[in-house]
Structures are given as C-alpha cells and as structure tokens.
Amino acid sequence: MSLLDSLTEALRVLPGVGPKSAQRMVYHLLQRNREGAARLSAALASALADIRHCGRCNNFTEAEICERCLNLARDASQLCVVEMPSDLAVMESTHAYRGLYYVLMGRISPLDGIGPRELKLDKLIARATDGTVQEVILATNFTNEGEATAHYVGEMLRTRGLKVSRIARGVPVGGELEHTDLGTVAQAFVERRGW
Amino acid sequence: MSLLDSLTEALRVLPGVGPKSAQRMVYHLLQRNREGAARLSAALASALADIRHCGRCNNFTEAEICERCLNLARDASQLCVVEMPSDLAVMESTHAYRGLYYVLMGRISPLDGIGPRELKLDKLIARATDGTVQEVILATNFTNEGEATAHYVGEMLRTRGLKVSRIARGVPVGGELEHTDLGTVAQAFVERRGW
Numbered sequence A, B: 001m002s003l004l005d006s007l008t009e010a011l012r013v014l015p016g017v018g019p020k021s022a023q024r025m026v027y028h029l030l031q032r033n034r035e036g037a038a039r040l041s042a043a044l045a046s047a048l049a050d051i052r053h054c055g056r057c058n059n060f061t062e063a064e065i066c067e068r069c070l071n072l073a074r075d076a077s078q079l080c081v082v083e084m085p086s087d088l089a090v091m092e093s094t095h096a097y098r099g100l101y102y103v104l105m106g107r108i109s110p111l112d113g114i115g116p117r118e119l120k121l122d123k124l125i126a127r128a129t130d131g132t133v134q135e136v137i138l139a140t141n142f143t144n145e146g147e148a149t150a151h152y153v154g155e156m157l158r159t160r161g162l163k164v165s166r167i168a169r170g171v172p173v174g175g176e177l178e179h180t181d182l183g184t185v186a187q188a189f190v191e192r193r194g195w
C-alpha cells in the first residue's frame, strides 16, 4: 500500500470521516497545509504518550490525579457523575455546583456493545465509597441511554448505602446537556431529586 | 495549553472539522481507538517525509518520477491536464486514454486566492514543451473555475505552438468528473474538440 493510501485509510479512524472526505483531507494536508499536518501528527503522539485517566474522576488528564480533584476548595462530599468530559464542562459553566466529579467516559449502550462491564464501573464504586462522598448526583443525559445509565448506576450505588440523586428533568426529554442552555442545566441541578 | 486542547486544535487543520467535531474526534481516539490514533500520527509523519510531487506529472508520488510517467507503454505524445489526482483516477477508470498526465493540484480560483502563479504553471509549460508532447488534452472540470482554468491553460499552451483540445462537454455543465458516470467521461474524452 502506498503512503498516500495508508494515510487515507488512517484518517478513517476519525468518526464521521468516509473515503471521500479522507481523500479530500489528504490532498488538503499535503498540498496546502503540511505544517498543520506535522502539528497534528505530533499532537496525536504527545496525547497518546501523556494523556491518561485521572485516578479519581476518570477524566482525561496529564497528571496522576487531575487539578480539579486536588482542589481542596471543592466540596468532597458531593460526587457528580457525568457521561463525558464535555458534560463536565457544561456543569462547570453553570457555576451551580462546587463538588467533585466522576466521568463515565461513555454510557450504557447495548447497540454499541457498551454494557456496565465496558464502562468499568468498579472504579466509580471505589471512588464513591471512599467514605468522604455523602451524595452522588447523577447528571447523565436524558436520552434513553443516559437514563438507563442513571438507573443502573443509581441502583448500584444506593445498594452500597449511598445517597443518590438525579438532576431534574428540566433538561428537555431526549436532550443532551451539551445542547441545553446553561440556565436550564443550572435549574435542573438545583431541582435534583432523590433517586 | 493542555495536550488535550492542542490535539483538539490540531485536528481543526482538517477541512470540514469544526470545534465540536474535533472534540468528538479527540474523545473517540483517546477513549476508543488509541491504536488508530497512533497509526494516523505515523501515517501523517511518513507521508510528510516521503510524499513529493512527481517531477513530470506533478502528481503525488514517493519517487522522483512516478511509475506512470516511467511507463514506456503509454503514449508520450498526449498529455492530459487534470485538476486533482482523483480526476486522474477517474480518467484512468474509463480506459479511454493511454497517454500521460499533468496534475494541476488545483484550479484557478480567485475567491480562494489561487491564480495562475499559485498553480505554478511554469512546471506545466516546461513539461508540455519537452518536444515529445504533440497534443495537450484539457480535462479540468466543467465548473466555472475548471472552465476558466482550461481557458487560461489552453491559451498559454497554444501560444507556445502546442495543439490543445478540450474533452467534450458531455460532462454535465457545472458537474465534476468525480461525480460523473464513467461512460459519460469516456464519451467526453472521445469527442474532445480543438481548443
């Protein structure tokens, strides 16, 4: 296989990139932006080498434990469970929450072959039962998969004696945090209910 | 800037990738396909190091002169000018042509700041006036830009005493070779006219 074909094929690991757009990308990079292509190659290599999951919140980080988890100003008695780092970012933008997080890095999604085992929920259990966490707030999306995840995780943690709440359904049904206005997300947080 | 942000930004060199899809790509690569990300990083680096433009046809190649240009079985008296490597591939698929090619790697496009100088047409002139080429066949697209390019290149080469032809307008007006059925492209080639 030529280097050109290898590169075209390699670009298809990117979600949403089909054969035609991979080819367009190759031409663009080689013809118009070799510097950008070099930056991309290096950024990928650095990210792979140095980005790992935080030992506490499971979010991406370059450290063993991320800065947020080490921040003593945050309320360690509350643990907010979100699906993805982008959801954590949305919660932070609302300024409605001062506790800590756990990022699932996914959701239960049988169609994609992602069950409780693939989500490695053991790590969440260990984190939530550290003795400091008093309340777990489920802030997964209100999609079918997010709801199923909240049910599963909520049940799992309640069984272990934890107080579990769910952010309110102020987020439109079927909606995703990332596409919801901040006011609604903040309200949903305030109105969270026992689970 | 964190490695995560660097990677997100670096992915935006890809055409059609905005901030949201760059973020999705980062999550996907780091979470679900680190092996694919490593392959992509390496493929980019190899391509940048070893892919250059063929000294004759200007197409991408790993050699000084590409295999097609070195193929003595091809008719060196005909030179077909196309915009992109993908257009060359379409012409080849028609099996209607046995001559050689010149790939412009673009088209005259004032809106994108691409004029005759950016296309480095000197290389085409040198190639077409090597004494062996008898006929230059213009096979740029029938878009406004492709037509303008054909006019400009055709005039430029005719002034230098070359016989110039244009593939027939069998390709739908406004259409692109890449999206035209092979039969039409083959017919357009056969019915090319003096330019």
Ligand SMILES: [Zn+2]
Binding pocket: A054, A055, A056, A057, A058, A059, A065, A066, A067, A068, A069
């Ligand atoms: Zn953390």
Ligand SMILES: [Zn+2]
Binding pocket: B054, B055, B056, B057, B058, B059, B065, B066, B067, B068, B069
């Ligand atoms: Zn060549």
